[in-house]
Amino acid sequence: MxxxxxxxxxxxxxxxxxxxxxxxxxxxxxxxxxxxxxxxxxxxxxxxxxxxxxxxxxxxxxxxxxxxxxxxxxxxxxxxxxxxxxxxxxxxxxxxxxxxxxxxxxxxxxQQSADDCPFVPELQGVLDALSPLPTAVSNSRYDILRWNSAYEALFPGLLLGPGRRNSLWATATFPECCNAFVNRDQELPRMIAVLRAGYGRHVGEPYWEDFIRDLLAASPDFARLWAQQDVAAFSIRQKVFRHAAVGEMRLSAANFGVTGVPEARMVVYTPMDEESRERIAWLMANPGLPVVDHVHPPTAGTGLSR
Incomplete structure (x- = not known):
């Protein structure tokens, strides 16, 4: 030697x-x-x-x-x-x-699945205390781990509908007519770039590889943007959502790290104007309303993205 x-x-x-x-x-x-x-x-x-x-x-x-x-x-x-x-x-x-x-x-x-992630009751208490600000905890793969009632009022299709409880999956795969993201074209590239930065820590892990493979097959937009190899970090973003019952809402999304939950972040949505604030409050007072005003055949995705 x-x-x-x-x-x-x-x-x-x-x-x-x-x-x-x-x-x-x-x-x-x-x-x-x-x-x-x-x-x-x-x-x-x-x-x-x-x-x-x-x-x-x-x-x-x-x-x-x-x-x-x-x-x-x-x-x-x-x-x-x-x-x-x-x-x-x-x-x-x-x-x-x-x-x-x-x-x-x-x-x-x-990497843990959303259902297996360790979670302490005290953190759920923090989420609940932040209501009426829609707030959720997600991991670096955009799986939604926990949320409060304001978040559920804003995104019921994402949490309660069929399929994956994952905000990127919903954003990339829901048809435009059912997609709550009004400024999706601006935010989806950023979300995918953040995902790739997280993927760099998990290359070869089955749970991640399966998720990427399924998204590539399900969304041409995801496949195109994934191929660009862009990476980014979480940052404060301005997002516009729509709900069939109240119309559009403009929100500022801020991300915070969560101690004790690996690679988890808490995203807090703050209304950017009084009209958006009032519409979220109305949705919370009238839970269970359909997100869209039409129904797709069972084979099509319906619901709400983030």
């Missing part, structure tokens, strides 16, 4: 050593928390530790005892995404703990 090769490998192995040590300590601590009863096993006798034994974790996770022992000892071995996921489930890790385990194992954390 040349001196160049040796120099290139030394920093990598040196930086990996603390991570492996931390991984070993984390696995041991979490293994001690899980009792045999937690996983449906008899407690047994003469246990020296309160939690599971290494061989029990290995058996439940479907991996070799020696391999798992080496992992807990911090030895330089590689672990696949499937194996780490199986170990995480065996140890009954929460979403944040699982993401931490993935990073310690040198893997990218799995």
């Amino acid at each position: 040349s001196l160049t090769d040796a120099a290139s490998k030394t920093p990598r192995s040196t930086s990996a050593a603390p991570r492996r040590t931390e991984l070993a300590a984390f696995l041991k601590a979490r293994r001690a928390r899980v009792t045999p009863e937690d996983v449906g096993m008899p407690p047994g006798l003469r246990r020296r530790t309160p939690g599971l034994r290494r061989e029990e974790v290995a058996q439940l996770a479907g991996v070799g005892v020696t391999w798992y022992t080496w992992l807990e000892q911090g030895r330089p071995i590689n672990a696949s995404e499937q194996v780490i996921t199986s170990i995480a489930r065996t140890l009954k890790l929460g979403a944040v703990e699982m993401a931490h385990l993935f990073r310690l194992a040198g893997l990218e954390p799995l």
